Amino acid sequence: MSEMSYMAPERLEDALAAKAEHGAHARVVAGATDLILRMRDGVLRPDLLIDLRRLALDAIELDGDALRLGAYATHGQLLADPLVAAHLPALRQACSEFAGPPIRNRGTLGGNLVNASPAADLVPPLLAYDACVILDSADGRRELPLAAFFTGPGQTVLRPDEILTEVRLPLPPAGTGAEFIKLGQRRSMAISVVSVAARLSLGAAGEVQVARIALGAVAPTVVRAAAAEEALQGHAPDAGRLRAAAGLAGGAATPISDPRASREYRARMVPVLVRRALEAAWSASREAAAHG
């Protein structure tokens, strides 16, 4: 094995300068839980590892009407954070069902996004909350909607000289309810067979002002179910409307068969899980509207 270099700079500028110099030959290290496997299997052979651990990129904070989640925050930090619990319950739920505690204490938000698995558990709730990603490079900063970040399995628009440093979300409005449902073969340490996040934000008359439905593990990237969202937009939901919308969500899914489940099973589960997620989100949004 050729000698691999490692650095853990104390300033983001130094990390960005190294990434600018080495590009794709340098790999960013956060929790390393995927990186170690890929290096061992020979999928990745970086010349340089740039560890983010000294950069204090793990802050979770409220900034005006936005929530800022540092890319280095672990699943465990997100799970324990009061701001996440108060404003992003569907994200918290996804963190609670992610792997087990020892992996949650290492695996990071940024790693989950950059690895770009179609089954990444944090992506459906982040899409449902309209998250943006902040990409830094020596040349400057880009802010992109998360929906524009992924281009395929393991593929993103992140340039070789860029580092994902932060996820930013608008504070969900009053009257918002959200739900994340993961279907896996076990409650822990399982890769999602299908995952669904739904978010409903209700107006004063109980009408849906914002509907977001995101589906994991049923397409090359996590996808939004746009037709289902549109069917809810502007209407006061009832059980029938939620069921009809859930039926439309299947159109966004183009699942494949793999060792975890067949294409047919995944396709059958999408409307079922979307209906359950919508019902829970609706119930939570009405409760939030009543107490908001």
Added chain:
Amino acid sequence: MAEGGIRCTVNGQEARFEAGPERTLLQALREELGLTGTKDGCSSGDCGACVVIMDGQPVNACMVLAPQAEGARIRTVEGLAAAGGLHPLQRAFGETWAFQCGFCTPGMLMSCVALLEANDRPSRDDILTAIAGNFCRCTGYQAVVKAVQQAAAEMRGGEGPA
């Protein structure tokens, strides 16, 4: 990091070892420091046999690059027993037969010690969540739950089980 090796604290003692980024904390503990109590089950972060406590949190030692341990406080199963004897949880594991082959036990112990240090009255669900990343392939998990509750009661000061 190559110059002078990696320095960290292992079981309260200063430790120093040479290991590049192609090696893991698990390999460093076992091969450089001779601490073979931490087991190598899957090397993939799936089984939990290598769980150690790093800066207060249970982690899979196989999922930490050796240089990432620089400056960290690491606790392994070898550090549990004090001069006075076994840790209460180790004793409880023995008394409740919470293991058969014992391969998962070091990782189980470290996950459960981290739990007990954060929560002195864990519920059954708390315990099952804490060991969700620790696989046992022979005894099962019921005796582990019992052992943790027994140790928790003892550590609180001799009350009966919660």
